Amino acid sequence: xxxxxxHVVILGGGFGGLYAAKALRRAPVRVTLIDRxxxxxxxxxxxxVATAALSPADIAAxxxxxxxxxxxxxxxxxxxxxxxxxxRMVTLSDGEIGYDILMVxxxxxxxxxxxxxxxxxxxxLKSIEDATEIRRRFLLAFESAERETDPEARKIELxxxxxxxxxxxxxxxxxxxELARRSIPRDFRSIDTKTARVILLEGGxxxxxxxxxxxxxxxxxxxxxxxxxxxLSSRVTHIDASGVKIGEEHxxxxxxxxxxxxxxxxxxxxxxxxxxxxxxxxxxxxLSVPGHPEVFVIGDLAKVTDGRSGKxxxxxxxxxxxxxxxxxxxxxxxxxxxxxxxxxxxxxxxxIDKGMLxxxxxAKAVGLILGVHVSxxxxxxxxxxxxxxxxxxxxxxxxxxxxxxxAYIIFRRGARLITGPVDLELTRxxxxxxxxxxxxxxxxxxx
Amino acid sequence: xxxxxxHVVILGGGFGGLYAAKALRRAPVRVTLIDRxxxxxxxxxxxxVATAALSPADIAAxxxxxxxxxxxxxxxxxxxxxxxxxxRMVTLSDGEIGYDILMVxxxxxxxxxxxxxxxxxxxxLKSIEDATEIRRRFLLAFESAERETDPEARKIELxxxxxxxxxxxxxxxxxxxELARRSIPRDFRSIDTKTARVILLEGGxxxxxxxxxxxxxxxxxxxxxxxxxxxLSSRVTHIDASGVKIGEEHxxxxxxxxxxxxxxxxxxxxxxxxxxxxxxxxxxxxLSVPGHPEVFVIGDLAKVTDGRSGKxxxxxxxxxxxxxxxxxxxxxxxxxxxxxxxxxxxxxxxxIDKGMLxxxxxAKAVGLILGVHVSxxxxxxxxxxxxxxxxxxxxxxxxxxxxxxxAYIIFRRGARLITGPVDLELTRxxxxxxxxxxxxxxxxxxx
Numbered sequence: 001x002x003x004x005x006x007h008v009v010i011l012g013g014g015f016g017g018l019y020a021a022k023a024l025r026r027a028p029v030r031v032t033l034i035d036r037x038x039x040x041x042x043x044x045x046x047x048x049v050a051t052a053a054l055s056p057a058d059i060a061a062x063x064x065x066x067x068x069x070x071x072x073x074x075x076x077x078x079x080x081x082x083x084x085x086x087x088r089m090v091t092l093s094d095g096e097i098g099y100d101i102l103m104v105x106x107x108x109x110x111x112x113x114x115x116x117x118x119x120x121x122x123x124x125l126k127s128i129e130d131a132t133e134i135r136r137r138f139l140l141a142f143e144s145a146e147r148e149t150d151p152e153a154r155k156i157e158l159x160x161x162x163x164x165x166x167x168x169x170x171x172x173x174x175x176x177x178e179l180a181r182r183s184i185p186r187d188f189r190s191i192d193t194k195t196a197r198v199i200l201l202e203g204g205x206x207x208x209x210x211x212x213x214x215x216x217x218x219x220x221x222x223x224x225x226x227x228x229x230x231x232l233s234s235r236v237t238h239i240d241a242s243g244v245k246i247g248e249e250h251x252x253x254x255x256x257x258x259x260x261x262x263x264x265x266x267x268x269x270x271x272x273x274x275x276x277x278x279x280x281x282x283x284x285x286x287l288s289v290p291g292h293p294e295v296f297v298i299g300d301l302a303k304v305t306d307g308r309s310g311k312x313x314x315x316x317x318x319x320x321x322x323x324x325x326x327x328x329x330x331x332x333x334x335x336x337x338x339x340x341x342x343x344x345x346x347x348x349x350x351x352i353d354k355g356m357l358x359x360x361x362x363a364k365a366v367g368l369i370l371g372v373h374v375s376x377x378x379x380x381x382x383x384x385x386x387x388x389x390x391x392x393x394x395x396x397x398x399x400x401x402x403x404x405x406x407a408y409i410i411f412r413r414g415a416r417l418i419t420g421p422v423d424l425e426l427t428r429x430x431x432x433x434x435x436x437x438x439x440x441x442x443x444x445x446x447x
Numbered sequence: 448x449x450x451x452x453x454h455v456v457i458l459g460g461g462f463g464g465l466y467a468a469k470a471l472r473r474a475p476v477r478v479t480l481i482d483r484x485x486x487x488x489x490x491x492x493x494x495x496v497a498t499a500a501l502s503p504a505d506i507a508a509x510x511x512x513x514x515x516x517x518x519x520x521x522x523x524x525x526x527x528x529x530x531x532x533x534x535r536m537v538t539l540s541d542g543e544i545g546y547d548i549l550m551v552x553x554x555x556x557x558x559x560x561x562x563x564x565x566x567x568x569x570x571x572l573k574s575i576e577d578a579t580e581i582r583r584r585f586l587l588a589f590e591s592a593e594r595e596t597d598p599e600a601r602k603i604e605l606x607x608x609x610x611x612x613x614x615x616x617x618x619x620x621x622x623x624x625e626l627a628r629r630s631i632p633r634d635f636r637s638i639d640t641k642t643a644r645v646i647l648l649e650g651g652x653x654x655x656x657x658x659x660x661x662x663x664x665x666x667x668x669x670x671x672x673x674x675x676x677x678x679l680s681s682r683v684t685h686i687d688a689s690g691v692k693i694g695e696e697h698x699x700x701x702x703x704x705x706x707x708x709x710x711x712x713x714x715x716x717x718x719x720x721x722x723x724x725x726x727x728x729x730x731x732x733x734l735s736v737p738g739h740p741e742v743f744v745i746g747d748l749a750k751v752t753d754g755r756s757g758k759x760x761x762x763x764x765x766x767x768x769x770x771x772x773x774x775x776x777x778x779x780x781x782x783x784x785x786x787x788x789x790x791x792x793x794x795x796x797x798x799i800d801k802g803m804l805x806x807x808x809x810a811k812a813v814g815l816i817l818g819v820h821v822s823x824x825x826x827x828x829x830x831x832x833x834x835x836x837x838x839x840x841x842x843x844x845x846x847x848x849x850x851x852x853x854a855y856i857i858f859r860r861g862a863r864l865i866t867g868p869v870d871l872e873l874t875r876x877x878x879x880x881x882x883x884x885x886x887x888x889x890x891x892x893x894x
Contacts, residue, residue, distance in 0.1 A: 039863075055503065055504040057863075064631075077587075146524075187511035416512070417485070417486055419576055
């Protein structure tokens with residue numbers, strides 16, 4: 001590692017950034033990977049944390065540890081706030097850092113389509129903190145319901161609305177319904193947790209819009225069999241503490257979870273190049289940005305159209321990994337040859353579509369694998385196998401597997417912890433708070 | 448379960464309360480266990496969460512699940528705020544609940560001896576939230592140090608002070624030093640984590656005051672071999688963001704952790720009976736409070752002198768469990784015979800001292816087992832065996848064991864997650880914030 005080697009800065013330690021850094025391990029470059037979290041997150045399993053089957057540490061590993069043996073890589077915990085492509089500088093919240101080559105891989109977060117005030121009522125699922133917050137709210141609802149004596153208020157406590165019928169919404173709805181119906185009924189005395197309503201709202205006319213229609217239909221049927229109420233063509237117009245509005249209809253619920261919109265990281269806009277409506281950067285065929293061959297955008301932040309299929313590359317982990325490796329190959333080659341090439345001479349990115357899978361509760365899934373439609377147990381087994389294989393760099397891979405298999409087999413979810421503030425008052429509406437509460441506590445009658 | 452059965456209310460789901468509830472499973476009573484957390488916490492392993500070897504869910508299990516098969520037990524998530532022994536009512540933050548028999552087992556929390564302003568600078572270790580906060584601060588210090596270029600400021604980042612040489616302080620200091628020296632050196636590029644200073648401050652003239660002096664001396668030697676600086680007779684007089692003061696001496700450190708004082712739960716005072724300076728209730732020989740044979744206090748909240756040995760019963764898990772079972776036996780007997788007895792006729796509580804053990808880093812411990820002084824590997828193996836055996840009601844006991852064994856064997860700590868706010872600014876002093884920061888970022892030089 002010498003000072004003469006080009007300095008490659010990678011922003012973001014997700015699938016795109018991390019795999020790019022790893023793919024540069026033999027390249028004659030200095031790599032600095034910057035992330036505002038200390039951990040790489042295995043996001044496809046985040047819903048398992050939100051529904052208490054896995055612990056945060058099971059699906060997150062310190063980025064430094066993953067890269068500890070890679071001597072040309074440095075990891076910094078920092079928040080990048082903007083990029084100055086002319087000065088070749090990244091501004092951090094507490095300093096700045098220069099680069100020769102930049103890879104922006106800061107991904108996407110959830111979007112409320114301009115209704116940011118919904119965020120407090122309807123948390124989304126992107127980070128470990130999001131997952132433990134959803135877990136906290138979901139589990140607290142049963143605790144509140146157990147102490148609620150008014151049947152109407154109890155029903156509202158036990159109604160969970162999930163907005164958005166993409167993979168995250170489908171996976172959350174399936175596992176939540178299953179948890180209420182199979183894992184916890186015996187733990188409660190006053191309520192029947194099997195009566196909990198899990199409602200999945202989708203604005204479009206089918207679930208899993210990125211999948212073929214027959215799989216969307218199968219996913220809907222499977223969810224319904226698990227007790228989920230699936231409502232299609234139901235666009236949410238308002239969310240507050242009392243529930244959601246779908247047009248003029250009001251659905252009362254204490255808890256709403258958001259799995260609908262995605263908004264690309266704001267860093268993309270600071271590059272000064274065209275972005276689409278979701279904030280994604282319109283990259284060139286080699287994944288560099290127009291006018292700056294030394295700046296690449298990969299992963300969910302990039303809007304990429306595959307040259308062969310003419311289709312847009314989906315915002316999923318395998319695509320981000322492929323992009324990361326593609327850019328790493330370009331950088332390696334150019335660093336080895338000692339000079340830059342024009343973007344037109346570089347190989348264009350080709351997306352290899354291995355397929356995609358979404359799980360629906362325990363032991364069911366739907367997916368496309370190399371173009372073949374799969375569903376049911378076979379699809380789930382494939383999903384499990386792939387996820388286990390990809391839990392790479394996680395030294396406790398085997399333990400996670402065991403824990404997970406255990407949770408599936410015995411229908412128990414071991415990580416049912418409520419952490420953070422447990423303010424029961426917060427979970428009750430103002431109307432209820434106004435009435436005398438002494439009757440609301442079971443066991444109040446003197447024996 | 449009929450309405451005529453006496454209603455036993457247990458406040459607190461720690462070792463005392465939980466084991467009392469379990470011991471009442473065949474008694475003709477209705478049991479309501481109230482806790483403000485949804486989980487029972489295996490507190491003796493809490494330092495393993497604070498030092499990233501275990502995940503919160505590994506040492507905490509939902510109280511409802513532990514008691515799910517016990518049909519005479521109901522679990523409520525609620526915060527008890529006071530007790531009215533005359534009306535036989537417990538006031539909750541959002542209601543009240545009546546009892547025929549009450550067991551107060553709300554334990555103790557850390558005390559800053561009237562310096563509550565120290566709490567923000569020097570977090571203590573009592574809850575899961577405390578543990579993840581300590582873990583966050585501890586891990587963030589290395590991240591900050593990695594980006595710090597001023598050698599003096601870097602030293603301060605890498606100085607950790609632990610106040611209090613009891614078991615918690617000894618265990619924290621040993622594991623923190625070991626983590627810095629053995630687990631993470633390879634993960635960092637700019638700093639040598641082996642240079643981190645872990646300073647253990649004890650006000651008295653030896654560590655582990657409850658243990659015999661020879662074991663205190665052994666603990667000190669073992670800690671020093673792990674690189675901990677042990678300072679005895681060092682009473683902290685001031686704590687702020689710059690470090691601590693010991694008399695007139697100032698020791699600069701970014702992070703201070705508190706393992707010194709213990710204060711009994713405030714609920715004890717609301718009973719209207721005598722409490723000692725630490726707020727512990729002075730119970731009678733049968734563990735009931737004077738004048739109220741239907742009210743018992745157990746665990747860390749009770750000040751109990753053992754009738755045979757004349758010694759005070761220590762505030763440790765086995766003692767709390769024994770007290771819980773003792774009171775459960777009294778209640779069972781009186782409920783079965785259909786009437787109360789006067790406290791004088793009840794059997795007095797007898798503490799069976801099986802011993803105590805404190806670990807010092809990996810594979811070392813000191814302890815007293817049935818009066819025999821043990822230390823070194825033998826003591827540690829005994830400690831491990833006992834803790835594994837007592838991880839009762841935790842369905843993933845085997846997995847925890849594996850995970851833990853793994854961490855011990857390979858010196859890696861799998862749960863090295865920084866969750867919650869990562870405000871790097873917060874970890875820097877105001878002086879540093881004032882100076883231009885651009886130079887503080889390694890890799891800043893354009894290659």
